[in-house]
Amino acid sequence: MATGASFFITTPIFYVNDVPHIGHGYTEVAADVLARWHRQRGDDTFLLTGTDEHGQKILRTATEHGVTPKEWADRLVEDAWHPLLRTLDIANDDFIRTTQPRHEAGVRRFVQDLYDKGYIYPGEFEGYYCVGCEEYKQESDLVEGTGEFAGQRVCAIHSKPVELLKERNYFFKLSEFTQPLLDLYERQPDFIRPDSARNEVVQFVRQGLTDLSISRSSFDWGIKLPWDPAHVLYVWVDALMNYATAVGYGDAAAAFARRWPPQMHLVGKDILRFHAVIWPALLMAAGLPLPEHVFGHGWLLVGGEKMSKSKLTGIAPTQITDVFGSDAFRYYFMRAISFGHDGSFSWEDIAARYEAELANGFGNLASRVLAMIVKYFDGTVPEAGDVTPADRVVLDLVGQAPAAADARFLDFDINGGTAEIWRLVDVLNGYITEQEPWAVAKTGDIARLGTILNTAWRGIGALAVLLSPIIPKACATLWSVLGEGDVRDVTITAADRWTERARPVVHTIAPLFPRVDASEVPATPVPRHQA
RNA sequence: GGCUGGGUAGCUCAGUUGGUGAGAGCGCACGACUCAUAAUCGUGAGGUCGAGGGUUCGAAUCCCUCCCCAGCUACCA
Numbered sequence: 001m002a003t004g005a006s007f008f009i010t011t012p013i014f015y016v017n018d019v020p021h022i023g024h025g026y027t028e029v030a031a032d033v034l035a036r037w038h039r040q041r042g043d044d045t046f047l048l049t050g051t052d053e054h055g056q057k058i059l060r061t062a063t064e065h066g067v068t069p070k071e072w073a074d075r076l077v078e079d080a081w082h083p084l085l086r087t088l089d090i091a092n093d094d095f096i097r098t099t100q101p102r103h104e105a106g107v108r109r110f111v112q113d114l115y116d117k118g119y120i121y122p123g124e125f126e127g128y129y130c131v132g133c134e135e136y137k138q139e140s141d142l143v144e145g146t147g148e149f150a151g152q153r154v155c156a157i158h159s160k161p162v163e164l165l166k167e168r169n170y171f172f173k174l175s176e177f178t179q180p181l182l183d184l185y186e187r188q189p190d191f192i193r194p195d196s197a198r199n200e201v202v203q204f205v206r207q208g209l210t211d212l213s214i215s216r217s218s219f220d221w222g223i224k225l226p227w228d229p230a231h232v233l234y235v236w237v238d239a240l241m242n243y244a245t246a247v248g249y250g251d252a253a254a255a256f257a258r259r260w261p262p263q264m265h266l267v268g269k270d271i272l273r274f275h276a277v278i279w280p281a282l283l284m285a286a287g288l289p290l291p292e293h294v295f296g297h298g299w300l301l302v303g304g305e306k307m308s309k310s311k312l313t314g315i316a317p318t319q320i321t322d323v324f325g326s327d328a329f330r331y332y333f334m335r336a337i338s339f340g341h342d343g344s345f346s347w348e349d350i351a352a353r354y355e356a357e358l359a360n361g362f363g364n365l366a367s368r369v370l371a372m373i374v375k376y377f378d379g380t381v382p383e384a385g386d387v388t389p390a391d392r393v394v395l396d397l398v399g400q401a402p403a404a405a406d407a408r409f410l411d412f413d414i415n416g417g418t419a420e421i422w423r424l425v426d427v428l429n430g431y432i433t434e435q436e437p438w439a440v441a442k443t444g445d446i447a448r449l450g451t452i453l454n455t456a457w458r459g460i461g462a463l464a465v466l467l468s469p470i471i472p473k474a475c476a477t478l479w480s481v482l483g484e485g486d487v488r489d490v491t492i493t494a495a496d497r498w499t500e501r502a503r504p505v506v507h508t509i510a511p512l513f514p515r516v517d518a519s520e521v522p523a524t525p526v527p528r529h530q531a
Numbered sequence: 532g533g534c535u536g537g538g539u540a541g542c543u544c545a546g547u548u549g550g551u552g553a554g555a556g557c558g559c560a561c562g563a564c565u566c567a568u569a570a571u572c573g574u575g576a577g578g579u580c581g582a583g584g585g586u587u588c589g590a591a592u593c594c595c596u597c598c599c600c601a602g603c604u605a606c607c608a
Contacts, residue, residue, distance in 0.1 A: 012608095015607090015608050017607095017608080018608080052608075055607075055608070056607075057607060057608075125606085127606090169606095196535065196536055197535090199534085199535060199536085200534075200535050200536090200602095200603070203533095203534055203535075204534080204603090204604085204605080207534095209605090210605085210606095212605085212606060213606055214606080216606095234606065235606095235607085235608070236606070236607095236608075237606095239608080269535095269602080269603085270602090270603085270608090271608080272603095273603090273605060274605085274606095274608090277605085278605090278606090298536095298602095299601085299602075301601080304600075304601075305600095305601070305602095306601075306602070336543075336544090338544075338545085341536085341537090341544095342536085342537085342601075342602085343543090343544095344542095344543065344544090346542090346543085348542085349542085349543065349557085352542095352543095352556095352557060352558085353543095353556090353557080356556080356557065357556090357557095359568060359570080360568075360570055360571080361570095361571095363567095363568065363570095364567055364568055364570050364571075365567085365570095365571090366567095367566090367567050367568060367570085368566050368567035368568095368570080368571080369566085369567085370567090371566060371567055372566050372567080375566070376566090429570095429571060429572075430571085430572060430573095432566075432567090432571075432572090433563095433564075433565095433566095433571050433572040433573090434572070434573095436564080436565095436566090437566065438564090438565065438566050439564090439565095441566090453566095510568095511567095511568045512568090513568080514568065515568060515570095
């Protein structure tokens with residue numbers, strides 16, 4: 001495999017200080033499903049994720065814990081972020097850390113290049129600095145002071161006056177890219193997806209961009225500027241560069257040429273601006289090809305509001321996988337949320353879909369088909385005889401589903417593609433109930449019975465292939481009784497021809513999605529202020 | 532305040548460029564069946580498509596005004 005077109009997809013790198021929640025998990029799963037789909041259709045696929053480890057906040061928390069920032073990051077990567085990927089069955093091809101030499105070297109080369117080309121210049125950064133917070137504040141972070149500070153602008157957190165400080169910084173000429181970016185959005189309307197995200201960005205850029213301060217000299221936990229080691233690079237520029245350094249920017253020309261540019265940067269809409277404005281501007285300045293798409297997905301809503309730790313609605317991925325398993329996590333968020341829109345999460349909803357769709361729908365379908373082949377044919381898959389119109393409907397759907405789903409996934413329509421495949425689950429359950437193979441068995445019409453079960457068997461095999469990117473564990477289990485080898489090696493766009501790898505004899509298996517006791521399902525948290 | 536998106540059956544949501552009596556899943560009621568994880572299949576009840584105007588032969592779908600909800604309003608990520 002891997003002889004087809006390049007499909008390089010990225011997720012944001014995790015800020016190591018964060019605590020993993022289902023929002024991180026959602027992004028990773030979506031990227032992983034798309035990557036697995038492309039990989040299984042033969043594309044030269046590369047899924048990248050990693051961690052963002054520089055910056056003042058990490059330096060500060062590391063110091064508070066009495067360790068070096070690198071030790072702090074090492075600990076979090078091992079304890080939090082690698083486990084997140086394992087928990088959700090993410091098959092990433094690489095995991096880059098911004099503290100790795102390959103990254104730091106590439107970043108230095110990149111900024112030196114921009115400096116040499118005249119896109120970076122020294123300037124004065126002026127801002128309101130809060131001594132308590134030890135950082136600069138935006139106008140919007142300030143409030144009117146009260147009491148002894150009445151009439152002054154004070155920090156919203158410390159309620160003390162801020163100081164107007166000037167710092168000598170290096171700036172990137174972002175302002176020069178206002179028009180080139182608008183041209184880009186115009187020329188390539190699907191550069192930013194979905195349209196709602198694009199509208200946000202276009203409106204923002206139309207107001208005009210100001211140059212971006214890209215260095216700091218007040219702390220040193222970051223990548224030093226090659227021409228002025230007193231400054232470290234602004235963490236966002238540092239972080240964005242991971243997409244390039246991970247695939248060999250400035251170091252491995254052949255590898256870089258193979259992967260670059262990315263087909264898709266998948267990000268949450270909170271960081272869309274960095275990816276759809278600053279990042280393409282940096283790439284334009286460097287003369288590098290731009291990514292094909294930046295996709296801003298929606299929020300996970302709990303109780304009607306963006307999930308939030310401070311409102312006590314934050315949920316850890318393991319809370320869900322401990323109860324329902326990783327496949328259910330993956331399926332639920334891919335199926336229930338219109339990709340690109342915000343989506344509501346509730347325990348009641350995931351429990352209902354788990355039972356109705358995974359357990360009663362797909363899992364039970366596999367059970368009943370295998371059970372009947374075992375019961376009526378001792379497990380030997382029967383040949384199909386004369387095909388009736390009812391059989392034809394099923395067989396046609398099996399034949400059409402791969403292309404129909406493929407079209408959706410190529411358009412990043414994950415929930416649409418999943419729904420397309422799921423039609424087969426529903427049709428097969430209906431087909432079996434209507435054909436009543438158990439009644440046919442009593443009549444002694446073995447030929448007809450064989451045709452029915454052969455048809456159903458073709459269907460569940462196709463499902464094992466098609467659903468593999470979404471629910472890999474269950475599909476691997478099902479495939480182990482149906483076919484030879486690894487299901488991921490069956491070309492997904494030819495899933496209807498899976499029978500070329502079929503095993504002649506099947507056996508029954510434990511339920512793919514065993515029922516979950518309602519008492520194990522937690523109550524959905526309510527946003528704090530609503531409680 | 533400005534910007535973006537949303538307000539459609541009890542719940543979660545679809546509804547292409549306006550056109551047969553407004554849809555799906557879940558939930559609920561009734562019925563069929565027994566291969567299967569007490570699973571499956573069928574039928575049915577249920578909606579002033581946020582409010583009010585307007586354009587049109589005809590609008591959930593276009594225009595205007597308003598109400599409500601969420602998010603964003605850049606150098607912490």
